[in-house]
Amino acid sequence: MQTEKVVDHMVNWLKEYATTSKTNGFVIGISGGIDSAVVSALCAKTGMRTLCVEMPIHQAPTQMTRGQKHIESLKKQFMNVTNIEVDLTPTFETMKSIFPLAEENDHLQLTLANTRARLRMTSLYYFAGLHGYLVAGTGNKIEDFGVGFYTKYGDGGVDLSPMADLLKSEVYEVADYLEINEDILEAAPTDGLFGDSRSDEDQIGASYDELEWAMHQDDLGKSAENFQGRKLEVFNIYTRLNRANQHKMKPIPVCEIPLHLKKD
Incomplete structure (x- = not known):
């Protein structure tokens, strides 16, 4: 893959789309994983306003630390990058408390995991509406069009998807070119939706x-x-x-x- 040219193509595509749609920039949910790290770096390279949002829900400290380090690295490189943290844990717990009691089983756990993703989507669109931004998706080709490993109307609810034509291995090539933090490159991919250490490979x-x-x-x-x-x-x-x-x-x-x- 001609990585440098691929990166330039995605950056130009993002900028052209945002300019044509008369929007002011991008908002991205930062998870501490490679996909959100790459997409936020691509958005930052457009020169347009880029808001990185952390939305922990009982999140593992290691995921939070990786995400924070990545954001700080971006802010040192790009003046157009800002960030905010929105702790959604109380909101998630409130939702659980007002729903009817359900039997503890795999269906409940998956439903709650998808609820987390949809809460985050709602939050991203709040900031998008507030600032006139586009919600940038972080999906890749194998997740989006191979095995469907994402939440419908959760992390699948976006305005545009710059990496959806890249395989996961190609995402790593782009991440290496963009000099994404080593701890993110080495971390096992995880959706972080279950409040434990299970990886994507464990689930799939x-x-x-x-x-x-x-x-x-x-x-x-x-x-x-x-x-x-x-x-x-x-x-x-x-x-x-x-x-x-x-x-x-x-x-x-x-x-x-x-x-x-x-x-x-």
């Missing part, structure tokens, strides 16, 4: 390198019969998640009413 059952391989095989039209052992396991994980999460990747279904039924 496969690494991003494995998923990229499976995505390529699926694009080639390969089927499970072509593989065995770990490759078969990974291919099945990928295809299962890809099929199950198509509702995230396709437009909302619209019930089209036949014209003759609309006539009296």
Whole structure:
């Protein structure tokens, strides 16, 4: 990949989109992970106002520290970068307290995890509306269009998505070029939505390198019969998640009413 040219292309794309839409800049949720670090750096390089928002909800201290170090690094390099922290933990706990009691199980845990993501989306749009900014998405190709590993109307609720055509391995190439902090580069990817140390790989059952391989095989039209052992396991994980999460990747279904039924 021609990393420098790819970075320039994304930065120019961001700036042109914001200028054309007559908006004042960008707002990005900072998680302490590589995706938000790269997107915030790309937005900062446009020269337009870039607001980095930390939104902890029972967040692990290590994630907070990585995010804070990244923001400070950006602010030293770019005068157009500002930041704010909004502790959403009390809001999250209030929501939990007013909802009906539910049985403790995997469905509840996933629902609460998605609730965290949607609270953060709401917060980002508050600041976007306040300042006339665009909410910049942090998804990449394997998450957004491969396995659908994001929250619908949570971190999937954005105005534009500069990295959605990059595989996770390519995101790391861009991060290395942008000199993103080493602790972020070395950290295991995690969505940080469960209040524990589980990584993306723990949740999915496969690494991003494995998923990229499976995505390529699926694009080639390969089927499970072509593989065995770990490759078969990974291919099945990928295809299962890809099929199950198509509702995230396709437009909302619209019930089209036949014209003759609309006539009296």
